[in-house]
Amino acid sequence: MIIVKGTVVTAEKAALADVRIEEGRVVEVGNGLAPRQAGEEVIDAAGLLVMPGAVDVHTHMDLLVGTARASDSFLTGTVAAACGGTTSIIDHMAFGPAGCNLQHQVDAYHVLADGKAVIDYGFHGVVDRVDEGILDEMEHIAAEGITSFKFYMTYDRRLDDESILRLLARARELGVLLCVHCENHATLTWLRALYVAQGRTDARYHAKSRPASCEAEAIFRVLTLAKAAGEAPVYVVHTSSAAGLAAVAAFDANTPPAFAHLETCPQYLLLDESSYGLPDGEGLKFVMSPPVRRAEDREALWAALADGRVEVVGTDHCPFYFSEKKRLGEADFTACPNGAPGVELRLALMHSEGVVRRGMSLSRLVDVCATTPARRFGVYPQKGTIAPGSDADIVLFDPARRVRVTHGLLHERVDYTPYEGMELVGYPVMTISRGDVIVREGAFVGADGRGRYLRRSLPDLR
Template identity: 40%
Template sequence: MTERHRDLDFDLVVRNGKVATASDTYRADIGIIDGRIAAIANGLPTGKRDIDAGGRWVMPGGVDSHCHVEQLSGMGLMCADDFYSATVSAAFGGNTTIMPFAAQHREDRVRDVLEDYHARAVEKSVIDYAFHVIVTNLDEQTLNEDLPQAIRQGITSLKVFMTYERMKLDDYQILDTLALADREGALVMVHAENNDVIRWLGDRLTERGLQAPKYHAIAHCGLAETEATHRVVTLSRILETPILIVHVSEAETLDCIRQAQQKGAALYAETCPQYLFLTAADIDKPGVEGAKFCCSPPPRDERCQGAMWQGLMEGSLSLYSSDHAPYRWDETGKLPKGEKTGFREMANGLPGLEVRMPLLFSEGYRKGRLTINEFVALTSTNHARTYGLYPRKGTIAVGSDADLVIWDEAREVTITNDLLHDNVDYTPYEGMKVTGWADTVINRGRVVVENGELKVDRGTGEFLPCGLPEPV
């Protein structure tokens, strides 16, 4: 047997799948050796193990590039998921990679922060992960030593906040961050909401004794998002440096993004399930029930939902992430003061790692808004490219990691929190019916989820150093 023949002794063959990538759809077997895709062909020889996809979709495992895990929030609350529960939940949702944040707080050194997150992730994760770093302190050491070093070590996306007192940078600091990113080869991600607007409106509501969850959506008004987005996009245009706007929710924000893109700006933008499947009406539920739907920015109205879909369809929004920010509906998260919790006291954020892909598959692909290839691009490929993980992640191609999800497109599921594997005690999508669910999830050739069971141990996920971000 020649050298070449030996290459075709597969560890695993996923057979008879309907393969979908960001651009292609075809039927083939996928042969895996040493955790990577070694061959795509019809009629591959039997591997050490064979899985019969039985005509189901075989797609690149999801890459969820925006989630919060074991992180202190902008308000100082620890979120409910650690790297174990988060990666397990992600895996059951069809994902093989997550990209949480390593969050610098004002007093932290970035190198310490990264060391800390690495230590926690490495022992708990069941799928692969990469990090963005949240930057809140731009002193000399951060700018000139720690961030350049972090970038060289594969943390190539820098997240900045324009709101939250504990996190926000001013425009001068954002310009510093953009210039650094340009110099060192990183990408700046932005949470764009105008802090003063939110604070001012919140103060006025508070003065009038208005405390219910729905006032969260009033304080975090759509134009506060549009304003901050326009501002930071303009900063990036001035420096001719790429930028990425996370969690776009407002129709007018999308208009602003399109206008800049059409002027040639290197501008990327993301939206999330909460802006496609929830509205402000959900927040308006009685009592503190609405707290279950509070995130920043908040869900808007149907017009905005329609705009978000249009953005995904036309490509002005190229990323669809969960922004999983898990807080329990109890005193540790949403309700620090129980029934008396005011809208400024609740944790902001919604869980979503596990339902992100099923929701988009069901409402996007099955309802004809998106092709299957667009579904793959939005849930996996574009994330990998945007954050420098491509071609290792995000596709089904020879040489790429064998990260696959076998998807049952006919499975009907009513979402309930019982089904889900995160540590949150509710889901904002409770009761929604979807069609299509992840069957088998494979990460680097390892079967992670199969027959509804987790098949791997904690700590078997790997850290992924990111390379240079590239345009989608």
């Protein structure tokens, strides 16, 4: 197959070029490529951007949390991802039964994903306690291609500081990356109980009970621990606030901590806390942790994304039906399962709001949505770029197409989108995974279960 006349965008540059694909890989990028044999498919990409398939390193497919299960399976969720131009995901596992070892969830996730996902997929391990057994086990889990692990500083299965230190030291030794959910647990637990006791139970109090200071404190603390552990690399998931960014800046006034890697998500760049005040319980659609924040936080995140302090945009895709699950929080926000959909719109939202409205370069778009996530999580240059030898994971994107977002347009298995009604400029029109056209004009045309498990290398943290 050859893709001709498009603008090929990588993290380095954007230029008119043709791309030749053979046996699922890119073999040539150049000008004036012509078919070499009869039957070679020629895709005319005139007027289109030819970008590496996006890499979403923060999804929660089929996540079981308490009594609620995220409504997208690895099949439906990856179909939605593919329709939005994403060709790889790294999914964050749920906790297993109390006391289980790391392998337990690895096995459980292969059952959930293998033979179902339609794009390539990997997993982040999850750690809810630190003992000799877990620290030992990390080595062979990493050898199975799970070269990152997540831990939480809040929720019931959070780690205390001593455990975090031991985990960081071990991760540094193994060269694996730790992803961390940063919020001060005691404070938000206190505030939640306080608001409920006062009868302040609508969705606005979800946000008020998780102030940005909770995020900032936890970020500063994890950097303190990481520094002590020999500057162990840490990857802060879903950075949401100006205070969180300020905590990183304050950590060392002279030298930014090079061991800190920050992710944010479209919801923190595009939405704000006014959504929680929507009538008829609609505010519950935005109940996620951390919450969406003030317009000033949004602006601070855009600035950090522009100058490289924030280096990855993931989605934290974790959908629950509004009608049956999110509405459980109508009498009390603490009963609303945390999470919102977003896997399908990331590239289009970031193009429209980032490139078109805020002047972000196309290369930066590719960098934060594909290249840097692939590097950080050990799948580059197989994924995240268009170069000879890379997998032919490619999205053709029409930068001029105008789309009004509506839930009916999307493939996510859930009954709403937080971006309902937004007017976007630019939308994906074709998605290619390992040389197979799997999405054409918004319709998934690939085979169920065609995705392959990504046995990831160690992270590239340069």
